[in-house]
Amino acid sequence: MASLTGKQRIWLVGATSGIGLALGQHLLAEGHRVALSARRREALEELAQDHKDALVVPLDLNDRQSIRSAGQRIDAEFAGLDLVIHNAGTCEYLDVRHFDVDLIERVLATNVNGALYTIDAALPLLRRARDRDGSHPLFAAVSSASAYLPLPRAEAYGASKAALSHFLESLRLDLAAENIDVSIIHPGFVKTPLTDRNDFSMPMRVSPEFAADAIIKGLEKRALDIHFPRRFTFGIKLMGILPPALRRRIGLTMTRKSDD
Numbered sequence: 001m002a003s004l005t006g007k008q009r010i011w012l013v014g015a016t017s018g019i020g021l022a023l024g025q026h027l028l029a030e031g032h033r034v035a036l037s038a039r040r041r042e043a044l045e046e047l048a049q050d051h052k053d054a055l056v057v058p059l060d061l062n063d064r065q066s067i068r069s070a071g072q073r074i075d076a077e078f079a080g081l082d083l084v085i086h087n088a089g090t091c092e093y094l095d096v097r098h099f100d101v102d103l104i105e106r107v108l109a110t111n112v113n114g115a116l117y118t119i120d121a122a123l124p125l126l127r128r129a130r131d132r133d134g135s136h137p138l139f140a141a142v143s144s145a146s147a148y149l150p151l152p153r154a155e156a157y158g159a160s161k162a163a164l165s166h167f168l169e170s171l172r173l174d175l176a177a178e179n180i181d182v183s184i185i186h187p188g189f190v191k192t193p194l195t196d197r198n199d200f201s202m203p204m205r206v207s208p209e210f211a212a213d214a215i216i217k218g219l220e221k222r223a224l225d226i227h228f229p230r231r232f233t234f235g236i237k238l239m240g241i242l243p244p245a246l247r248r249r250i251g252l253t254m255t256r257k258s259d260d
């Protein structure tokens with residue numbers, strides 16, 4: 001398994017299951033100081049037990065104040081952050097026959113606004129680590145390979161992740177002058193509770209441990225675009241740059257037929 005150099009102060013948002021849980025287990029085992037966030041306090045406490053450097057900081061991405069308070073709590077304990085991994089997110093697919101605006105708003109709010117609230121809370125802590133301790137801070141967020149290519153039923157999820165990736169790419173340009181890096185993580189399919197709900201085939205689905213390893217390797221290199229498994233994500237990237245008529249033809253092969 002890959003490792004991160006030094007002993008880092010890390011805020012991991014979305015640490016209770018799937019990719020985030022695998023990341024949290026690994027980062028704690030490596031001895032980093034890790035602030036663990038998500039909604040489910042008990043699951044966070046279970047992850048933190050036996051790790052004196054873990055800090056349990058529950059929050060809800062749909063509650064901006066809870067994220068602000070989490071940031072203040074982490075600042076009081078860690079006095080700055082070297083690395084933030086915003087991993088939390090949700091996925092719901094749209095059945096366009098029953099156009100569900102509430103569903104779309106839920107996904108956009110959680111995946112886009114939630115990330116903005118984390119950035120808002122984290123930036124002062126990243127700046128403090130840089131100014132006080134000479135750290136070279138890194139903000140990373142988990143987007144999705146679906147940001148590369150619009151797919152059927154993924155109007156809400158794909159748009160939320162494309163918005164997140166676009167936002168972070170802009171942010172990276174503006175933070176460069178401040179010596180704060182931004183990494184965007186684009187996983188393909190990973191076996192987690194989020195994808196266990198899916199009723200369609202998920203080619204090249206990898207384990208959460210594989211995902212955590214690929215992410216940590218990418219963060220260690222401070223890669224701008226961390227994507228895996230590569231055979232899958234290169235294919236999706238390639239499809240994403242095809243002419244629109246060809247993209248449409250490929251996309252249509254993935255739409256649902258009548259009542260399936």
Ligand SMILES: NC(=O)c1ccc[n+]([C@@H]2O[C@H](COP(=O)([O-])OP(=O)(O)OC[C@H]3O[C@@H](n4cnc5c(N)ncnc54)[C@H](OP(=O)(O)O)[C@@H]3O)[C@@H](O)[C@H]2O)c1
Binds near residue numbers: 015060062191
């Ligand atoms: N699995 C995949 O194939 C795949 C592919 C591409 C991208 N991703 C992205 O990877 C990230 C992790 O997904 P996963 O597959 O590991 O899913 P998961 O097992 O469902 O984990 C989602 C994590 O996000 C947290 N979370 C969800 N809603 C939240 C909210 N409102 N407030 C705070 N925390 C919240 C959950 O914790 P609580 O329930 O305790 O709040 C949990 O820790 C997501 O951003 C997802 O979009 C996943």
